Amino acid sequence: MKRGKKYLESAKLVDRLKLYDPTEAIELVQKTARAKFDETVEAHIRLGVDSRHADQQVRGAVVLPHGTGKDVRxxxxxxxxxxxxxxxxxxxxxxxxxxxxxxxxxxxxxxxxxxxxxxxxxxxxxxxxxxxxxxxxxxxxxxxxxxxxxxxxxxxxSGKIEYRLDKTNIIHCPIGKVSFGTEKLLDNFRVLMGAIIKAKPAAAKGQYLKSVVLASTMGPGIKVNAQRIND
Incomplete structure (x- = not known):
């Protein structure tokens, strides 16, 4: 997949081998969002479950304290x-x-x-x-x-969103707009992650949070250290 000049410039700011603390990751997402519109910040959470089994489904809803910035119909x-x-x-x-x-x-x-x-x-x-x-x-x-x-x-x-696994055991959710600023995005991210952690199925074995990635609509993915979410 061919990437544009702005994306490639943004990607240079990201260390792909590093797990960033949540605050650092959100600050970097804002720096790497270079589109002319107010990009959405999305969380992509891979879980150590198998969505093919009914007792390992992860699905629910949570009200983000600052909403998503989108007018929901x-x-x-x-x-x-x-x-x-x-x-x-x-x-x-x-x-x-x-x-x-x-x-x-x-x-x-x-x-x-x-x-x-x-x-x-x-x-x-x-x-x-x-x-x-x-x-x-x-x-x-x-x-x-x-x-x-x-x-x-x-x-x-007012900002309630639904989270659910896709076929590859990943949850994709918006946590707000780049214009929200670090504090509001961090609040929303922590509330979402708290809900997903609380929703861990009893049948899930081993590591539950496999990976957490944050990205803006047009920006590169930034890996988050899942162990530091509540710090």
């Missing part, structure tokens, strides 16, 4: 009072069967998170094949299948 599947509750809480789209049809027929995906009341999951289930691969399927563990619609929407809007 929330779609809620609900009816009656719960639909009105979702609208009042600030959901961007609220509906039922008609939204299923719109997604299926118009290939409509103008949303980032899907919330559903439990009674709507039979309807939402028809979208499993299209929402599942995109990581958009509502899930009780992530708090997106709930009767507490108002709480769910407000938390998502």
């Amino acid at each position: 929330v779609l809620v599947f609900a009816k009656g009072d719960k639909a009105r509750e979702a609208e009042q809480a600030g959901a961007d789209f609220v509906g039922a069967e008609e939204l299923v049809t719109k997604i299926q027929k118009d290939n409509w995906f103008e949303f980032d998170v899907v919330v559903a009341t439990p009674d709507m999951m039979g309807v939402v289930g028809r979208l499993g094949r299209v929402l599942g691969p995109k990581g958009l399927m509502p899930n009780p563990k992530a708090g997106t299948v709930t009767m507490e619609v108002e709480k769910a929407v407000k938390e998502i809007k």
Whole structure:
């Protein structure tokens, strides 16, 4: 893969053999973010589990204290009072069967998170094949299948993110924007890591945190010393 001039210049600042302390890593991420837009800072956490086994899944949600810096569009599947509750809480789209049809027929995906009341999951289930691969399927563990619609929407809007393993046993999560500054990014990173460590499955054996890498949208990866996360 051919890299651009800015990326190559940024990569020279990173010692690929070094494990950086979290503060140092976040400061370096900011230095190596050279795009003309406010880049997102992402954490990539490889875990010592096997996601093929149900008892080794790691999935959940956490509210980042400073949010992600992104305006999150929330779609809620609900009816009656719960639909009105979702609208009042600030959901961007609220509906039922008609939204299923719109997604299926118009290939409509103008949303980032899907919330559903439990009674709507039979309807939402028809979208499993299209929402599942995109990581958009509502899930009780992530708090997106709930009767507490108002709480769910407000938390998502204020910075709640979902974390889950991909097929290679890595969790990819945003922890904010470069413009947040070191302190806010560090706060968000520690809260995310705390949640992932707490979610360690009982069936997981050996080293749980295999590697932790931070990077901006267009910047090089920076390895973090996982043992120093709470220092």
